[in-house]
Amino acid sequence: MILAPVDPNLNQSADADPARRDRVARMDMARAKRDEGMGRALDHAEREMASWGETAFSYLVWYAETHDKFPAWFATQAADLTGAVPTPPTRKAWGSIFIRAARAGVIRKDGYRADPNRHANPCPVWASLIYKQEAA
16 A cells, blocks of 8 residues: 655644634634623622622513513613613623623624614624513
8 A cells, every 4th residue: 555645734724824823812812801801890880789790680681581682782771771770880891791691592692783872883783592472
């Protein structure tokens, strides 16, 4: 049996590309900084109002049960207007709540929509995975 020489580049993954490795590393760092910032915002809210995170999460679960699709700011604005969740010192505290809900299978990202509260920057639109449609 004759074996052909093996091309050492044949089995290299895309991770071997230095430019791709750099992009992946920068994205990993950006995600880590995002998570760190959201954690700091949540910690600040918790220092100001004990159990703010649990209250906000419970509210977001209820909101997802009653709304099939919504931009993030619809839910946070409704929480403010109804007084269901105390307004956190920074609205960034909500970021970790939405991430937690997504990881818990409550919601998933379903596009983006301009947020008038953030100079029309894109804001995630969330699809509920637990929506309970009212009986007709």
